[in-house]
Amino acid sequence: MAAMSIRHAAQPAVAATAAHSSARTALKTVFGFDAFKPGQEAVVDAVLAGRDVLAVMPTGSGKSLCYQLPALMRDGPVVVVSPLIALMRDQVRQMRDYGVAAGSLNSANDADENRRVWGALRDGTLRLVYAAPERLVREDTVAMLRDCRPSLLAIDEAHCVSQWGHDFRPEYLALGQVRAALGGVQTIALTATADAATRADIVARLFEVEPEVFVQGFDRPNLFLAMQPKGSARNQVAAFVAQRTGANGIVYCSSRKKTEELAEYLRGQGHRALAYHAGLEKERRDEVQDTFQAEDGIVVVATVAFGMGIDKPDVRYVAHADLPKSVEAYYQEIGRAGRDGLPADTLTLYGLDDMRLRRVQIEESDASEAQKRVERQRFNALVALCEAPRCRRQTLLAYFGETTEPCGHCDLCLQGVETFDGTIEAQKAMSAILRTGERFGTEHLVQILTGADTEAIRRFGHDRLPTYGVGKERDANGWRSIFRQIYAAGLIQIDIVQHGRWTVTDRGRRVLRGEERIEIRRDVMTAGPKVKGKAPPAAAAAPEDAGLLAALKALRTELAKTQGVPAYVVFADRTLLDMAARRPANADAMRQVHGVGEAKVARYGDRFLEVVARFR
Incomplete structure (x- = not known):
């Protein structure tokens, strides 16, 4: 150029x-x-x-x-x-x-x-x-x-x-x-x-x-990528945070109310959890942000109002209790973890309610029709990422026009992906949509397929349909996943104006006629599956260095509070890990530690050398 x-x-x-x-x-x-x-x-x-x-x-x-x-x-x-x-x-x-x-x-x-x-x-x-x-x-x-x-x-x-x-x-x-x-x-x-x-x-x-x-490229190889269908979002997030107690993290929610409720729940579980959203007074927002920047072991439960102004390099995890608005938003938000290049974890929960809410937001926005079309495409790409049948990182990078081998560092690579020919299941779901006049949303259709006895089904006479009860072999969560997957595959689409009713697309009709087949992932057929594999430990010191690292972090926190600056301004986690491993004995050795320049040696060298000396 x-x-x-x-x-x-x-x-x-x-x-x-x-x-x-x-x-x-x-x-x-x-x-x-x-x-x-x-x-x-x-x-x-x-x-x-x-x-x-x-x-x-x-x-x-x-x-x-x-x-x-x-x-x-x-x-x-x-x-x-x-x-x-x-x-x-x-x-x-x-x-x-x-x-x-x-x-x-x-x-x-x-x-x-x-x-x-x-x-x-x-x-x-x-x-x-x-x-x-x-x-x-x-x-x-x-x-x-x-x-x-x-x-x-x-x-x-x-x-x-x-x-x-x-x-x-x-x-x-x-x-x-x-x-x-x-x-x-x-x-x-x-x-x-x-x-x-x-x-x-x-x-x-x-x-x-x-x-x-x-x-340069979009890959963040130090991030472990994971997504799960929602069961109990509160319990899923709490379990994820509990495995990372003491680490710095961010949990994103779609509403102000959810941030406060989830933060309160996590505090009840023993975590230092703080809520953050645009509805709080400025003084409180500043207080939360300053605490997160200056201290360790804080989890901020926030709307997307929190993040762009955060330059904290040692965020060890980012979780989404609700689905982000697009692949770009997802990428930017998980990107707030592991900025220091050390391992960090991500988890994103998703459900049909998330999808419906995002569709409503797009359609009711003041954006032009051209912009709405772009936003629909971006959101469809995110839904497809959630139900991806292959390596999560491959699917994510493909969106940005890049190719890569299976990463071995995401939930799908570690637990494997089991698929089956889901053509018959897709045909049953779409038959229920068509036989009810393309007028109903997911939950009513799932009740028809599973043969539920509800007042609405009786009132509409849907218990007399040929499709009533044809899906009894699966539970409601299994059918919800099928609706998500055939939606991601473009077989059905949602009508926002008519309260989330499903309609069948041209491709869906081809599948109905047996002209195309569709593969369904078996491993997302129930809500909240556990990831079988486990990500590498995040930013851990060698066992013999753990005590020294804790002492170095304590000094860093003391200095940061005294100066009124974020902890990473003194030294980043990566610097303290390197310092704990090298155990420098003098200023010259301190200069060899990653991230320690001349001004840092002059300002902090003696204090940190004193701590190191106690452990030598």
């Missing part, structure tokens, strides 16, 4: 080899990393060469470093567009802890703080300035930033600019104009989730000339 050359006078091109060498030196001395993560190096090189960039990189792959590192090597500041104040705040704290001058411009700052940030920008000492898109589009902000001659504009969560993105935000639409107003400043746009249509929309809205596009 054509790459844009540098267009801002304050950022002369640096010789590629010299810039690359300087970048690797800063990577170690500032951030404490011996090597780039996969995909980072090429993006950093392109930015240092002055090219505009669109980078699609998985969560946890280190997107932020792709603009933070160049900020250390440029004369002008890097302006970072970030969607949430909490995310800006935590990234500023983290950069300052690395010894990098950073600040943010947002409504949560008092006047003195904003004056300090502007002063540091004018005198050239600030390397990174974070701002929300709403702030950045103001004429006074643009004018003052232009005077500071920024060297790079970094747009985080760039999928928000696209109407095809799963999290479209109208305020992002003006960023192309902001870029032009800043003198056509070099720009890097970053996101974890953008299919081909979304990528094309991002390019069209942000760039005058096509940028260099990097699509």
Whole structure:
């Protein structure tokens, strides 16, 4: 693809080899990393060469470093567009802890703080300035930033600019104009989730000339993927959390009420569970978020209002008590686990009520018909992922246009998938739909197939139908699964306007006539099956290092609370695990620990060396 050359006078091109060498030196001395993560190096090189960039990189792959590192090597500041104040705040704290001058411009700052940030920008000492898109589009902000001659504009969560993105935000639409107003400043746009249509929309809205596009891939191999049909969602989630007591986790629910009820239930089970949703007072939301960021062993039960502003690298699990709205949403939400690259677990529960609710949300939204069509397709893809007959990761990555071998690290690979010829079962279900005039929903049809004696069946005379009781060999849960699977296969569709009634599609009629056959998964025929395999233990220290790791975490928590920062700002879990294994004896040895740069050695080295010495 054509790459844009540098267009801002304050950022002369640096010789590629010299810039690359300087970048690797800063990577170690500032951030404490011996090597780039996969995909980072090429993006950093392109930015240092002055090219505009669109980078699609998985969560946890280190997107932020792709603009933070160049900020250390440029004369002008890097302006970072970030969607949430909490995310800006935590990234500023983290950069300052690395010894990098950073600040943010947002409504949560008092006047003195904003004056300090502007002063540091004018005198050239600030390397990174974070701002929300709403702030950045103001004429006074643009004018003052232009005077500071920024060297790079970094747009985080760039999928928000696209109407095809799963999290479209109208305020992002003006960023192309902001870029032009800043003198056509070099720009890097970053996101974890953008299919081909979304990528094309991002390019069209942000760039005058096509940028260099990097699509690293969507696989997160450290995440264990699992999905289960709903039985008792509360009990299923509680069992999942109980197996991970003491770890940091997020449980997503579809409603505010459910978050509070489930959090209360988990607290009754002995967990430190906190509810989070948009209906809480801001002070309470901030308190929950700060507790989760600063402490260990917290599970936040939340709506999707919680997550985008969370940069906590050591979330060890994400569970969905209710089905997400799309594959993209699912991918982004589970992506909040294991950002440090260590093993993490996911579990998603799903049922027909979830599917019906999501259909209602799509049809009743204010979106255009074209957008609704896209959302329907995306949701259908998610339903198919739930009832996938093969490796979960293969199905997920296929949605993003990638292929892979069976991963061996998902529920389907570990427990195997048993299928059978379900043509007769599908024909029975569709016959019940047609013989009742395509007027009824799942539960009534299941009662017909199982021969239930209900007032509704008698009132409609459905006990006299040829299909009444023809499915007695299966229980209600088994038939619910068949309806889900033939829905995922496109044999039937749901009519939202008519209260969830089923209708038979053209493909369904071909199956009815015996022109096509359909395979059904046997292992999801009952609600809430147990996963036979077990994921590897998440982020565990060697037995001989467990005591030291606990002491290091205790010191980290103490320091984080004293400073009022998230625990990972002091040191990430991966750093403490490496420290416990290496047991450094002095500052030089401490510098060899993953994630320990010069500023960290100076600030924390002695305290952590004291703890290590007690265990040597």
